[in-house]
Amino acid sequence: MDRLKNKVIIVTGGSSGLGRASAIAFALEGADVVVADLNEIGAAETVKTIAGSGGRALFIKADVSKANDVEALIKGTVSQFGGLNCALNNAGIEGPAFLIGQYPEDEWDRVISINQKGVMLCMKYEIEQMLTQEGGTIVNISSGAGIRGLPYQSAYSTSKHAIIGLSRTAAVEYAKKGIRINTICPGFIDTGLTRIVLNKKPHLEEKQKKLIPMGRFGREEEVAEAATWLLSDASSFVTGHALIIDGGASA
DSSP states (O other): OOTTTTOEEEEETTTSHHHHHHHHHHHHTTOEEEEEESOHHHHHHHHHHHHHTTOEEEEEEOOTTOHHHHHHHHHHHHHHHSOOOEEEEOOOOOOOOBOGGGOOHHHHHHHIIIIIIHHHHHHHHHHHHHTTTTOEEEEEEOOGGGSSOOTTBHHHHHHHHHHHHHHHHHHHHHGGGTEEEEEEEEOSEEOHHHHHHHHHOTHHHHHHHTTSTTSSOEEHHHHHHHHHHHHSGGGTTOOSOEEEESTTTTO
16 A cells, blocks of 8 residues: 555554554555564564564664653664654553542653653654654644543543644644644544453443444554554645544544
């Protein structure tokens, strides 16, 4: 299909779930993929899957909340593949469930550091590299929790709202520099982690599906397809957009 042919793409949080599905999809579209994560075993499996399909992929261990790690990630990508054209900033955590009045400060800081600061640091160094080239495209993963309140998950919801604001601001700042920046807001997606939760509480599955007008959960591949389009030249006039993928739940 080659929609991302000759593109070099970084995928943070590429060891599982949406990150892995997207990394594999990008490679099938012709991209060279750098999988960034702290989970070495999962990331290695993603790289192996891509290589098994004839693609090129590289794992670089990185903590997105640390500037030195992110800077090294960009330098390693450029050193290996010669540049950086696209990025999917997907790494993130959910954090524990507490009412806002009881939320532990250290846990709040951890969620914000990874989800919010992590996206900011990734964009900072990705954009720095893209400015030395002919622009680029960035997609940041927010959430359905980034467009509404999510009880007991105030840190997560706050961080995901912030990602949309960061993305829109950066999109405006760099539009004339040839850098497009968009956001994806997935709703309830059927990932491996989702299955673990639902297997423990099977009654929740039908309850959740009733909240979705389409009557089903989204698939990882559907989010990966959206990310592929946003990173490709097919969406060349799209920037500063937050694409909701939730089967109509937010509507």
